[in-house]
Amino acid sequence: APVLELSGVHAGYGGVKAVRGVDLTVGEGEFVVLLGPNGAGKSTTLRVLSGLLKPSAGVVRLSGRDITRVPGHRRPALGLGHVPEGRQIFPDHTVLENLRLGAFGLRRDRTAEKRLLTEMLDLFPRLAERRDQRAGTLSGGEAQMLAVARALMSRPKLLVLDEPTLGLAPLRAAEVFTHIKRLNTDQGLPILLVEQLAMVALKLADRAYVLERGTVALSGPAAEVAADP
Ligand code: ADP
Numbered sequence: 001a002p003v004l005e006l007s008g009v010h011a012g013y014g015g016v017k018a019v020r021g022v023d024l025t026v027g028e029g030e031f032v033v034l035l036g037p038n039g040a041g042k043s044t045t046l047r048v049l050s051g052l053l054k055p056s057a058g059v060v061r062l063s064g065r066d067i068t069r070v071p072g073h074r075r076p077a078l079g080l081g082h083v084p085e086g087r088q089i090f091p092d093h094t095v096l097e098n099l100r101l102g103a104f105g106l107r108r109d110r111t112a113e114k115r116l117l118t119e120m121l122d123l124f125p126r127l128a129e130r131r132d133q134r135a136g137t138l139s140g141g142e143a144q145m146l147a148v149a150r151a152l153m154s155r156p157k158l159l160v161l162d163e164p165t166l167g168l169a170p171l172r173a174a175e176v177f178t179h180i181k182r183l184n185t186d187q188g189l190p191i192l193l194v195e196q197l198a199m200v201a202l203k204l205a206d207r208a209y210v211l212e213r214g215t216v217a218l219s220g221p222a223a224e225v226a227a228d229p
């Protein structure tokens, strides 16, 4: 079974039908990108995934389990690592404290938490150098990597990223993408990436979905979607 499966998902806001019948899967070890113009329904799809928005129809399955109606306080244990748009790190807390917050609500003992922290600092050497600095002093790219590392603290089955390079200089964006790609290839972590930069994202991904006006207008291997006019 796929790690993530959206089947016939409809969702909206009052009278606005933002997403209408979306089917989408992410397989084991797969890197999937979700593209589409502004207003296509990408953020709404992610809100349904993360439980912020209840779908009016359809199901969301994570590792085969229907998570559509899982209440908020049970969500941290599901294994969905979500990096929201805008990073949302805590600027007045240190890098280490921000990482610890990623395990919040998971009832890990201190030994397990320490092991995870060490692992994250190994994975992200630049964060390790700045572990005791306030997160507010990080560069945009470093802050983004902190948001990713924090999401990984929950040992997710799937990493969901919402426009991780928004507002970054091209070189910094490339670094962030390289790091994300490595998490997928080296660790086999399945990834769902929402991105505006279609051409860059299609080079990283295995498969792509293009949303238009709330429905999947195009999907397939990234190379085929990239070749589509
Ligand atoms: P994005 O394309 O990144 O989702 P948007 O401009 O669509 O950015 O949305 C930015 C914020 O404004 C979001 O929090 C979204 O929920 C809200 N928003 C977007 N469209 C509407 C709308 N028509 N009415 C009210 N809020 C909206």
Ligand code: ADP
Binding pocket: 013, 016, 017, 018, 036, 037, 038, 039, 040, 041, 042, 043, 044, 045
């Ligand atoms: P995208 O992320 O692809 O830019 P969104 O999912 O943000 O698209 O938006 C899809 C549709 O839903 C748009 O028509 C948008 O205006 C509308 N929308 C998004 N957020 C809200 C909201 N909070 N309230 C009302 N309408 C919204």
